[in-house]
Amino acid sequence: MDFLVTLKSPISALGQQTITIIRDLGRIFLFFCEGFVLIFTLPLQISKFKQQIYFIGMKSVFVICLTGAFTGMVLGLQGYYALLRVGSTGYLGAAVAIPLIREMGPVLTAIMVIARGGSAMAAEIGIMRVSEQIDALETMDINPIRFLISPRIAAALVCFPMLTALFDVVGIFGGYLTGSVLLGVNPSLYFSRVESSVNMEDITEGFIKAIVFAVVVVTICCFQGYYTHMRTEFGAKGVSLSTTRAVVFSCVVILIVDYVLTSFLL
Amino acid sequence: MSTQPLIELNNTVKRFGENTVLNGVNLSIFRGEITSIIGKSGVGKSVLLKHIIGLFEPDGGEVLYEGKPLSSMKRAEKKALKRKFSYMFQESALFDFLSVFENIALPLQETTSYPEAEIHRRVRDKMHQLDLHKVDGKYPSQLSGGMKKRVALARALVTDPEIVLFDEPTTGLDPIRKSAVHSMISDYQKRFGFTGIIVSHEIPDIFFISQRVAMIDAGRIVFEGTPEEIQKASDPVVQNFIQGLESPHDDLTGVASQSLGQKRLQQEMSRLQRHEIPFSIVLLSIDNLEDIDRIAGHVACQTMLKNFANHVKQNIYITDTCFRYDMNKILVILPDTNSSQAKLFCEKLSRNMENAAVFETPDFTSGLCYSVRAGIAQAKKDSQLQSLLENAEARQQLFYECRI
Numbered sequence: 001m002d003f004l005v006t007l008k009s010p011i012s013a014l015g016q017q018t019i020t021i022i023r024d025l026g027r028i029f030l031f032f033c034e035g036f037v038l039i040f041t042l043p044l045q046i047s048k049f050k051q052q053i054y055f056i057g058m059k060s061v062f063v064i065c066l067t068g069a070f071t072g073m074v075l076g077l078q079g080y081y082a083l084l085r086v087g088s089t090g091y092l093g094a095a096v097a098i099p100l101i102r103e104m105g106p107v108l109t110a111i112m113v114i115a116r117g118g119s120a121m122a123a124e125i126g127i128m129r130v131s132e133q134i135d136a137l138e139t140m141d142i143n144p145i146r147f148l149i150s151p152r153i154a155a156a157l158v159c160f161p162m163l164t165a166l167f168d169v170v171g172i173f174g175g176y177l178t179g180s181v182l183l184g185v186n187p188s189l190y191f192s193r194v195e196s197s198v199n200m201e202d203i204t205e206g207f208i209k210a211i212v213f214a215v216v217v218v219t220i221c222c223f224q225g226y227y228t229h230m231r232t233e234f235g236a237k238g239v240s241l242s243t244t245r246a247v248v249f250s251c252v253v254i255l256i257v258d259y260v261l262t263s264f265l266l
Numbered sequence: 267m268s269t270q271p272l273i274e275l276n277n278t279v280k281r282f283g284e285n286t287v288l289n290g291v292n293l294s295i296f297r298g299e300i301t302s303i304i305g306k307s308g309v310g311k312s313v314l315l316k317h318i319i320g321l322f323e324p325d326g327g328e329v330l331y332e333g334k335p336l337s338s339m340k341r342a343e344k345k346a347l348k349r350k351f352s353y354m355f356q357e358s359a360l361f362d363f364l365s366v367f368e369n370i371a372l373p374l375q376e377t378t379s380y381p382e383a384e385i386h387r388r389v390r391d392k393m394h395q396l397d398l399h400k401v402d403g404k405y406p407s408q409l410s411g412g413m414k415k416r417v418a419l420a421r422a423l424v425t426d427p428e429i430v431l432f433d434e435p436t437t438g439l440d441p442i443r444k445s446a447v448h449s450m451i452s453d454y455q456k457r458f459g460f461t462g463i464i465v466s467h468e469i470p471d472i473f474f475i476s477q478r479v480a481m482i483d484a485g486r487i488v489f490e491g492t493p494e495e496i497q498k499a500s501d502p503v504v505q506n507f508i509q510g511l512e513s514p515h516d517d518l519t520g521v522a523s524q525s526l527g528q529k530r531l532q533q534e535m536s537r538l539q540r541h542e543i544p545f546s547i548v549l550l551s552i553d554n555l556e557d558i559d560r561i562a563g564h565v566a567c568q569t570m571l572k573n574f575a576n577h578v579k580q581n582i583y584i585t586d587t588c589f590r591y592d593m594n595k596i597l598v599i600l601p602d603t604n605s606s607q608a609k610l611f612c613e614k615l616s617r618n619m620e621n622a623a624v625f626e627t628p629d630f631t632s633g634l635c636y637s638v639r640a641g642i643a644q645a646k647k648d649s650q651l652q653s654l655l656e657n658a659e660a661r662q663q664l665f666y667e668c669r670i
Binding site for chain 2: 131135142147
C-alpha cells in the first residue's frame with residue numbers, strides 16, 4: 001500500500017500542478033481580454049495612455065539605444081570574423097541586419113522593457129493592491145482593470161514595435177561602426193547589403209513578434225501585481241515576490257514564444 | 267423609522283483559511299441612521315464593513331439590500347447599487363500617484379459627467395470644510411496621518427453618497443479634528459440624510475452622533491440598540507468593553523466624561539436624600555453650533571466649543587462638576603446651591619464671557635451669531651434624575667448672545 005501511495009503522490013502532485021498552471025493560463029488570458037476590450041470603452045483614457053507611452057516608451061529610449069548599439073557592434077564583430085573564414089565579408093550587412101530584425105531586436109527589446117518597465121508595473125500595481133487602493137477603486141465603481149491595466153496594454157502595443165524598430169536601426173549602425181569603421185568593410189557595400197537582403201517579410205516578422213511580446217510582457221507583469229493578494233506571502237514580501245515572478249516568467253515566456261513564433265513564421 | 271432595514275446581514279459567515287472571522291453575524295442597518303460598530307481590534311469589524319459594500323463575499327449566510335440578496339443581483343443592479351455607496355478605508359487608501367486634489371476629484375471625474383468647473387467647486391468646498399488648506403498639489407506620501415484621513419474623508423463624501431461606510435475615520439486625529447470629523451459626519455447626515463455605518467473606537471464620542479450601536483465580539487453581534495441602551499446594558503462583555511475605552515475626561519473639551527458626570531449626579535442626589543443638602547444643575551447649550559459649523563468650518567466650530575467649555579471650567583468652584591452632556595451641551599452640577607444662587611452663577615458666567623477667549627479660532631469669520639442658552643433646575647428630594655434634566659432643558663432661556 002505504502003508503495004502505491006508513494007507512487008501515486010508524485011503523479012497527483014504533477015496533476016495538481018498541471019491543473020494550477022492551466023487554470024492560471026486561463027485567468028491570465030481572460031485578464032488580458034478584459035483589459036484589451038476595456039481600452040475601447042468610452043470615454044477613452046487618453047491622458048493615462050499618454051502617461052504610459054511616456055513611461056514604457058520614452059523612458060526606455062536610452063537603454064534601448066545603448067543595448068541596440070552594442071548588440072549591433074558585437075554582431076558586426078562576430079559576423080566579420082565568421083564571414084572572413086569563408087571569404088565573404090561583403091555580406092556583413094546582411095549578417096547583421098537579418099538576425100537583428102527577425103530575432104535580436106524584438107527579443108532584446110522585450111527583455112529590456114521587462115527589466116525597466118515590467119518590474120515597475122508589477123511593483124506599482126502590487127503596492128496598490130496591498131494598500132487597498134484597488135479596493136478603493138472598486139468601491140468608487142471605477143473598474144480597476146480599465147483604470148490601471150487597459151492604458152498599459154494600449155501603450156505597450158504602441159511602444160514595443162517602435163522600440164524594436166529603434167533597436168534595429170541603432171543595431172545596424174552599431175554593426176556599421178565595428179564592421180566598416182573598425183574592420184574596414186566598404187560602407188556603401190555594407191548598407192547596400194542591408195537594403196538588398198532585408199525584405200518586407202523580415203520586418204513583418206519582427207513587428208509581429210514585438211506585438212506578441214508586448215501582450216505577453218504587459219499581461220504577465222500586470223497580472224502578477226494585480227493578484228499579489230492571492231499569494232501566501234502578504235505585504236512587502238508579496239509585492240517583491242510578484243515583481244520577481246513577473247520578471248522571470250515574462251523573460252522565460254518571451255523566449256518560449258519566440259521559438260514557437262519563429263517556427264511558424266519561417 | 268421604516269420597519270424594513272436598508273441593509274441586513276443574515277447569519278453571515280466569513281472564514282480566512284482556518285480562522286473564522288464572522289461566525290453568523292445578524293445585523294440590520296436602517297435608512298437615514300448612523301449605526302456604529304464597536305468591538306475589540308481584530309474581531310472583524312472591517313471585514314463586516316467590506317461585506318456590506320461587496321468587497322468580500324460571505325462563505326455562509328447572505329447580505330440583503332432592501333430585502334434582496336446581493337448575491338442574486340444582476341451586474342447592472344450591483345453597479346447601480348455601488349454608486350450609492352462610499353467607503354472610507356482605515357488606512358485611507360489614497361492613490362499615491364495622484365495629488366490630494368486629484369484624489370478627491372477622482373470619483374467625480376470617473377463616475378459623473380460634471381463639467382470641470384463644477385468638479386473644482388465641489389472639491390474645493392470639501393477641502394475647505396475639512397480644513398485642508400494649501401495641500402492641493404501635495405502627494406499622499408507628503409501628508410501626515412491625520413491629514414491623510416481627512417483627504418480620505420473628503421474623497422468619500424465628495425460624491426454626496428446615500429450610504430457611507432467609515433472604517434475608523436478618526437483614529438490618529440487630535441481631539442479638535444476628531445470632534446470636527448464627528449460633527450461633520452453628523453451634520454452631513456442631518457443635511458443630506460445619508461445612511462452611515464461607522465467602525466470606531468471613540469467611546470463615548472461616537473454615541474453622540476449615532477442612532478444605533480452594534481457591538482461585535484467573537485464573530486457575532488453581542489449587542490444591538492441605541493447608544494442609551496448600550497450604556498445601560500447589563501452584559502458584562504459590553505460593559506467591560508465600554509468602560510475600558512471610556513476616559514474620565516472628554517477628549518475635546520477636557521471636562522468630565524458623561525459617565526463620570528452621571529455618577530456625580532447620582533452622588534448628589536443621594537446626598538440630598540440622606541442629608542438634605544440641596545444642589546442645582548445648569549444646562550448650557552450652544553444654540554447655533556450648526557450655523558457656526560457651516561460658516562466658520564468644522565475645526566473653528568469645535569475650537570469654539572472647546573473654548574466655551576474651558577470658560578465654564580474656569581468659572582466653577584473646585585467642588586462643582588461640569589461634563590459634556592451632548593454634542594453642544596454642557597451640564598454643570600452645583601452642590602450646596604439653590605436655584606437663585608445658580609442664577610447668580612449664570613450671571614457671572616455671562617459677564618465674564620466678554621473677556622473669555624471663546625472666539626479665538628483659527629478661522630475667525632464675521633457674520634457669526636453666537637448664542638448660549640441656560641436652563642436651571644434645583645433638585646428636590648423626591649425628584650427623579652431624568653425629570654430633573656428634563657426640567658433644566660425645558661427652562662432653558664437665552665443667556666448670552668454675541669454677534670460678530
